[in-house]
Amino acid sequence: MDLKEIQTLIKFISSSKVDEVAIEQKDFKIRIKRNAQTVTATVPKPIAVQEVPVVQETVKPAVKESTKPTTEESKTEEIKSPMIGTFYRKSSPDKPVFVEVGDIVEKGQVICIIEAMKLFNEIESEVSGKIVKVLVDDSQPVEYGQPLFVVEPE
Numbered sequence: 001m002d003l004k005e006i007q008t009l010i011k012f013i014s015s016s017k018v019d020e021v022a023i024e025q026k027d028f029k030i031r032i033k034r035n036a037q038t039v040t041a042t043v044p045k046p047i048a049v050q051e052v053p054v055v056q057e058t059v060k061p062a063v064k065e066s067t068k069p070t071t072e073e074s075k076t077e078e079i080k081s082p083m084i085g086t087f088y089r090k091s092s093p094d095k096p097v098f099v100e101v102g103d104i105v106e107k108g109q110v111i112c113i114i115e116a117m118k119l120f121n122e123i124e125s126e127v128s129g130k131i132v133k134v135l136v137d138d139s140q141p142v143e144y145g146q147p148l149f150v151v152e153p154e
Helices: 003-015
Strands: 020-024 029-033 040-042 077-080 085-088 110-116 119-124 129-134 140-142 147-153
Touching: 003 020, 003 029, 110 147
Parallel strands: none
Antiparallel strands: 020 029, 029 040, 077 147, 085 110, 085 140, 110 119, 129 147
């Protein structure tokens, strides 16, 4: 279902006597209620594409290796936006933020909201771990696939 079809559906519901509509397709589900506080939409998660590194052989001059111990780089994952919209860290202005840097989150826990076409979509964590960094300011527009949080997996 594309954006234009969703807009047409919303206009139809607002001009009719229908109070609720739910549509479910293979990888898309939307439910719109009229005269209700909650409007929800579930958007499919983007499919991760694994890149294959290209190995290039180069000839390096012989250099004496350092005996200093190397520090292991911390492994982190990014939680990316599944849609275009406006990013919100809390459910309303008088409520606390969903997550702060240093918080431990579980897979499936709501970590932010993205508003798209007057629909407020709860975004859930795709990984359990510790929030290392919040990459977007509250009330800022975000793009599809834009990194929102950096998480150190458990």
